[in-house]
Amino acid sequence: MTSAASTIALRAFTELDSVRGDVVDVYAEVRAPLLHMPNYAVTAFGERLDRHGAEPGFTLVLAxxxxxxxxxxxxxxxxxxxxxxxxxxxxxxxxxxxxxTVALKEIGVRDAWRGTGTARRMHDAFLATRDEPYATLMVNPAAGDGKVHKLYQSWGYHDLGQSQPSPASPVLTVMIRPVH
Known part of the structure; x- marks a missing residue:
C-alpha cells in the first residue's frame, strides 16, 4: 500500500472490463461500515455497477x-x-x-486519501468528459452527518428533490448543477 502523500494519477474509462476489480475493491473499503445492509452489499453494488457500465454514455474515472x-x-x-x-x-x-443529463452514480475515496482533494479532482475530470448541460447526483442526507451533502453544495450542486431508487435504499436527496 502507498501513502496519501503519493502523486495521484487519474484515468478515464468508457468500459468496465479491465478495471471492474479495482472499482469493487475501493467500494468495499469505502463502504465497509455499511456492507451489512442489503443496498450496500458488495454484490448489490456489483450488480449496479454492471448495469450502469452497460448504459449509454458510461464514463469512469479512477484515481x-x-x-x-x-x-x-x-x-x-x-x-x-x-x-x-x-x-x-x-x-x-x-x-x-x-x-x-449526466448522472454521477457513485463516487468513493479510500479513507487515507480523503481530505486531499482527490474526490473533487475525480468529479471535475468526470465532468470534463461530458457535453450534457446538467449533472445530477443523489446523496444520502445523513452521510457524514450531513457533511457530504454540504460538500456537494460547495461544488455547485443544489437540491432538486428526493428519490428512493429501490425499497432497500434510503431516501436520497437529488442534486443538480450545470456541467460547465
Whole structure:
C-alpha cells in the first residue's frame, strides 16, 4: 500500500472490463461500515455497477496512487423519461429533463486519501468528459452527518428533490448543477 502523500494519477474509462476489480475493491473499503445492509452489499453494488457500465454514455474515472486504486467516480447519460427522473419527487422541470443529463452514480475515496482533494479532482475530470448541460447526483442526507451533502453544495450542486431508487435504499436527496 502507498501513502496519501503519493502523486495521484487519474484515468478515464468508457468500459468496465479491465478495471471492474479495482472499482469493487475501493467500494468495499469505502463502504465497509455499511456492507451489512442489503443496498450496500458488495454484490448489490456489483450488480449496479454492471448495469450502469452497460448504459449509454458510461464514463469512469479512477484515481491511482503508485498504481494502487484509491478512488473512483462514474456515471452515465440519462434521457427525458428515464426512471431516474420518474422516481424524483417533485417531478423536475423540463429545464433539467428535456435534454440529456449526466448522472454521477457513485463516487468513493479510500479513507487515507480523503481530505486531499482527490474526490473533487475525480468529479471535475468526470465532468470534463461530458457535453450534457446538467449533472445530477443523489446523496444520502445523513452521510457524514450531513457533511457530504454540504460538500456537494460547495461544488455547485443544489437540491432538486428526493428519490428512493429501490425499497432497500434510503431516501436520497437529488442534486443538480450545470456541467460547465
Amino acid at each position: 491511482y496512487a503508485d498504481e494502487f486504486p484509491v478512488g473512483y467516480a462514474y456515471g452515465n447519460r440519462i434521457e427525458h423519461g428515464d426512471r431516474y427522473w420518474q422516481r424524483t419527487t417533485p417531478e423536475p422541470t423540463d429545464e433539467y429533463t428535456q435534454h440529456p
